Amino acid sequence: MSNEVLVINERVQGEIPDLTFELIGKGRELAQALGGSVSVAMIGDLSSLDAFGGADKVYTVEHPVFGSGYSAQAWEEAVAEVVAVARPKVVLFGTGTIGIDLAGSIAYREKAPLASYVVDLKVEGSDVVAVSQLYGGKLLAESLLEGETVVATVIAGSFPSEAGRSGGSPEVVSVAAPKSLDSLTLRPVAVKEPEKSGVDITAADLLVSVGRGVGSQANIEMLQELADALKVPLSASRPVIDQGWLPKPHQVGKSGKKVKPKVYLAFGISGAPEHLEGMRSSELIIACNTDPKAPIFEVAHYGTTLDLFDLVPEILEKLEA
Incomplete structure (x- = not known):
């Protein structure tokens, strides 16, 4: 088990979301306190690897199934494989479609505590403390996350993204796609885009x-x-x-x-x-x-x-x- 902080990049297609860079910036802060490093998991779309200068390492997983869009089953298998290789202390998701979908499954697989709707994270000793929103933000709850691995889903906008955009050239580690991806019971068929309104x-x-x-x-x-x-x-x-x-x-x-x-x-x-x-x-x-x-x-x-x-x-x- 390492003191690595692993950020799950939730891009399926298009640009890398700002939230990924928010998590990298906060992940580096946590990693420094833990005496470890910060890494990113890239699933499927491996373009823009040079954007992750704020990370020490990037884990990549490639498989044809990711070309058709998001599949919870496929992403769960891929993320679980990266976690098995990296053995991180902290796994960070966004509180979005993918994070809400997968964080519980990954926490269950790792027998790890999960903090949801997180707006702040800090290190106390060798443990991580998460501050979460309750009742739509009307209350804040502080949780001590103990264990070899802990998982958190973070609300977008909680941290500045600039800190996660700068740095050097991260090491790229190719993780072999798990064989379970060849026999999925659920596969994405198509991505349906919302209607354009002409306003951005x-x-x-x-x-x-x-x-x-x-x-x-x-x-x-x-x-x-x-x-x-x-x-x-x-x-x-x-x-x-x-x-x-x-x-x-x-x-x-x-x-x-x-x-x-x-x-x-x-x-x-x-x-x-x-x-x-x-x-x-x-x-x-x-x-x-x-x-x-x-x-x-x-x-x-x-x-x-x-x-x-x-x-x-x-x-x-x-x-x-």
């Missing part, structure tokens, strides 16, 4: 974002007018999307998209943990909410308790002048 809120330098405080779908028009005047997309918190007032591609948050604009204008957004997870990395956050105790003000750089129905028309008037 993740690419915007400035976002106008609206929450439940807008009151009704009819009032969305005023915020859309502001977004149009600024020539930027209109985004929203989950309640607005759930009501059907805006399409799903406009959603910011845990179940939507993670955004990091230079400026994030939040109107009528209370600041639930699920929403903050998707926008807290914005360079400048300006919030408008009539409730002075709204959680959004805990992350906002500037804020006002003016009614958005008074403030937005004033802004539009200034823009039109």
